[in-house]
Amino acid sequence: MEEAYITLPKGFRASGVSAGMKCSDPANINVDDPKSSYLDMALIVSDVPANVAGVYTSNLVKGHSLTRTIDIVNSGKQVRGIVINSKVANAGVGQAGVEDAEVVASEIAKRLGCDSKQIMTASTGVIGSRLPLDKMTKAIPELVDSLSAEEESAHNSEFAMMTTDTVPKEVAATITMGDGKEVTIAAQAKGSGMIHPNLATMISVFTTDANISSALIEKALRNAVKYTFNRVSVDGDTSVCDSVIVMANGASGASEITEGSEDYELFEQALTKLSDDLARMLASDGEGASKFIEIEVTGAADEYDAKLIVTAVARSPLVKTAMFGEDANIGRVLTAVGYSGAKFDPNKIDILVGGMLFFHDGVCVDFDEDEAAKMLSQHDIFIQIKLSEGEAYDRMFTCDFTYDYVKINGSYRT
């Protein structure tokens, strides 16, 4: 993963600049600060028109930059790129928000010599404020002029979309197609609060130089997100701006990936693996998180019940604070499974944490407190719930609930 950035696939360029949204006076920018503290506009473009697919938040309220992007993707036309801003979500401001996003896209399209409908838009940040169009349009010349396939430019585009993320999240993989050609897939994501699975749960952009139709990208993407992006819960809140976008420009020169082919399988597997990597990074870097928690259920009656169970445990503030406190209060896991709404025999449930058995057939077993304390002091916590109802499996990634979560979210606007 040491050389992972969004412009690794051929024919993509990226940039990230400061439009003064995170840091209002450019003169105040301290270049010793992390770039994520002042870069706030990102642009990722393909040199040639690219096929595209996306999955989006299931929130009935959707941000205006996002609804515009959904319209573009649904049109079935090829795109040139996506502009992403942090700090302002461009949501809850009415028709003006759609027009604002269109202005930003138009300004970029003009300079790239393409149609504005070829530039998708994404915004993340505070809900209920207008995009600062004066600042953004002023920054667009630099944003476009600094587009480059260089690693630094790519990283800048990631920094510019980060909000409360503490680390950048970039992944890449190269696969060899049946014709011997190499295809690269790269992706970057931002989290890290207001995350709960109902389709995509943050903003993530994938680029690939594979030769694949929009319909097939969408198929692969829907399969890839199922147990990855759709299984991340930081706080149970589903944002209005979440989306995963994949752009494929065919620049690898590889043959077209066709449905049912081995190449397609390779592509979907790679997309799934990268989604899994990013999903784990998102949970690990959840707001205020000090621990990564994976919750797995096996033996549930059906998929519906399995999802209810991992969701209930992942959302439980009592489980999440106990993990923060490294307190072996595993009865709280049993409690959450019990109120999940799933049907199961409470006398046939085993619960393991970090491989240690805490409940067997619904009864708390004797455990070594020292061993439990040592296990709970690890960064990665694996909670296993074993039922005897059927064969269904599910899993969820989450993090603990900490003082810092409360601190970050008690004063997010300021």
Next chain:
Amino acid sequence: MEEAYITLPKGFRASGVSAGMKCSDPANINVDDPKSSYLDMALIVSDVPANVAGVYTSNLVKGHSLTRTIDIVNSGKQVRGIVINSKVANAGVGQAGVEDAEVVASEIAKRLGCDSKQIMTASTGVIGSRLPLDKMTKAIPELVDSLSAEEESAHNSEFAMMTTDTVPKEVAATITMGDGKEVTIAAQAKGSGMIHPNLATMISVFTTDANISSALIEKALRNAVKYTFNRVSVDGDTSVCDSVIVMANGASGASEITEGSEDYELFEQALTKLSDDLARMLASDGEGASKFIEIEVTGAADEYDAKLIVTAVARSPLVKTAMFGEDANIGRVLTAVGYSGAKFDPNKIDILVGGMLFFHDGVCVDFDEDEAAKMLSQHDIFIQIKLSEGEAYDRMFTCDFTYDYVKINGSYRT
């Protein structure tokens, strides 16, 4: 409310003692500490057999003291009283837990000269530990001998059932029946974490000297809890021990309350009012809470959607931390309504907080930051969500999410 305690209705006595569960060495009890820090066994008895009804947690996993009580109430027989212990939930320990609860009830019944099945049991505390029977049976003589109708004994029984509650919760009302006789209803409750509505959401005991059948108590109780106890969410976790129990012994000498009568209406109204008072107290004293939050929706399409909406907002950690931070980030309320699963037109939603309008027709309106800051600095926060889908109403009581919640629940067992 200045003279509210559980033995106000005629023919009831109560007591609360220390069995050494909260404070393991009685020699270490500091009588200057709050009584809730060391009293841990409560007994409430009726001098004569009483009719009884209850509502219980919907959690599939139920504590053993509670399942025993449910069996007793379902038997339709009259009861003499209820013994409640804090510190150990008597849940998740298997068949031994049922037998342990029976031992405690038997010891008390022996001293009261009644059948063990006339003594209900309730436990609250850590899940997965056995009841310390030696300590408890040693304390039972004092528990029974100190039974009294005196105010102090009644308060002691409340202190003994408190866990992380910071204040006792006791209410009472007197109503005049059609025959001119006075009937008194009193109740006490404990919270204050692991609370989310799916039937009763804590432990609450009502006593009354009304003359009313078990079936009619149950009818009144089910109506009373609907928008009160069933609308309290502290953390979205539904405990395995929650219950509301009403005992009626007829000692007032009033005529029997019959179905459809004015007396019944008066009784149900009083029961509902006391339930409402206790529900607000429970939310206000939620673990770590610094604020009481009431969420109301009007104009929802139907009752189902209305409940989805108030539940989503009440559970949202982002809304709850914003309220803690007194940050007018009301977009988070809009977001929660959006992902609640309820159907509504996002362009026809108004959101008011403390009477101030923040969103009109789905669009954030200009508001005075100083005025908002002043409003959010109040202890009681009223969030109103107005839709235009239909006539359905619902409401929920909750509290904010604070550093103290994390602190309390990061090390609950210790």
